[in-house]
Amino acid sequence: MASPLAKCLCAAMLILTTLWASHVSARELSDMSMVERHEEWMAENGRVYKDAAEKARRFEIFKSNAQLVDSFNAGNHKYWLGTNKFADLTNDEFKATRTGFRTSKTTNTVKISKRFKYENVSAVPASMDWRTRGVVTPVKDQGQCGCCWAFSAVAAMEGITKLTTGKLISLSEQELVDCDVEGEDQGCEGGLMDDAFGFIISKGGLTTESNYPYRAMDGNCDAKKSASIAASIRGYEDVPANNEAALLTAVSQQPVSVAIDGGDYPFQLYSGGVFTGDCGTELDHAVTAIGYGTTSDGTKYWLLKNSWGTTWGENGYMRIERDVAAKEGTCGLAMEPSYPTA
Numbered sequence: 001m002a003s004p005l006a007k008c009l010c011a012a013m014l015i016l017t018t019l020w021a022s023h024v025s026a027r028e029l030s031d032m033s034m035v036e037r038h039e040e041w042m043a044e045n046g047r048v049y050k051d052a053a054e055k056a057r058r059f060e061i062f063k064s065n066a067q068l069v070d071s072f073n074a075g076n077h078k079y080w081l082g083t084n085k086f087a088d089l090t091n092d093e094f095k096a097t098r099t100g101f102r103t104s105k106t107t108n109t110v111k112i113s114k115r116f117k118y119e120n121v122s123a124v125p126a127s128m129d130w131r132t133r134g135v136v137t138p139v140k141d142q143g144q145c146g147c148c149w150a151f152s153a154v155a156a157m158e159g160i161t162k163l164t165t166g167k168l169i170s171l172s173e174q175e176l177v178d179c180d181v182e183g184e185d186q187g188c189e190g191g192l193m194d195d196a197f198g199f200i201i202s203k204g205g206l207t208t209e210s211n212y213p214y215r216a217m218d219g220n221c222d223a224k225k226s227a228s229i230a231a232s233i234r235g236y237e238d239v240p241a242n243n244e245a246a247l248l249t250a251v252s253q254q255p256v257s258v259a260i261d262g263g264d265y266p267f268q269l270y271s272g273g274v275f276t277g278d279c280g281t282e283l284d285h286a287v288t289a290i291g292y293g294t295t296s297d298g299t300k301y302w303l304l305k306n307s308w309g310t311t312w313g314e315n316g317y318m319r320i321e322r323d324v325a326a327k328e329g330t331c332g333l334a335m336e337p338s339y340p341t342a
């Protein structure tokens, strides 16, 4: 007669065997349904491949991304991933065309004062969302052009323009892509927000999005369109580096351009929640900090406006962990923030 312990073990093994069996069939099922999942995803994202070979190649990438998404989401995290519109791209392909921040190699090209106008701001609200104050234009989409730097600079400029003139005007990224060759700025091949601010100041301002619409590719500068100035800035300042407290005072006053390490898989496939990494501090992308807050479970976050359309993240935005142990901030976001001044 079996001891209670052996019975117990036996029952446990039976349960394990059953679980294993159902696991196997679930896996076979999921392999079959992965094809359907890819088909559905293609339809939702309007994706068409040029031939069967390309489709087969994209399916393998999609499958590997979907498996990554599923296994990540099965764990306990403060954020979740999704098979968003970047789900059939390898991380290398994604990095090559959707980011575009160039770290400044030559600091002397940047004529910048060390002044930080918000250094004496002591009382800041517990939370801020510049969208609710009408200071943020709708989320834009840089497409396959590495000019995140232009979108970041423009969003910060749209913010200060609304705050000082009362007018929310969507301004032209394409003008920066085509016309701005200041410092590191090279259109779809990357650039730097401070160099963009420098260009805008020396040129006297920017024209509107509607006058000089975005085309997601490099082009010749249209001097006529560029001459029709809709908004201007007087200067720009860097937020003291590696200082989230300083960044908080700045973001409490206006939207701020932020460089970030946004090239890794979790960032590519981010779908919602408060992003906590994995990411490094190799700044390769640029976004705009348009607020901050704290979730009901006490997690502090920054609110970032991205330029990857509204289907990425939380309708085009990301919440990312704030006040972390690393002085650089999550993904290096506190390393090189800056803002234009009116």
Ligand SMILES: *[C@@H]1O[C@H](CO)[C@@H](O)[C@H](O)[C@H]1NC(C)=O
Pocket (backbone or CB within 6 Å): 116, 117, 118, 119, 120
């Ligand atoms: C901050 O306060 C100090 C001391 O009063 C002052 O010297 C400094 O100019 C102030 N900074 C700004 C940006 O107003």
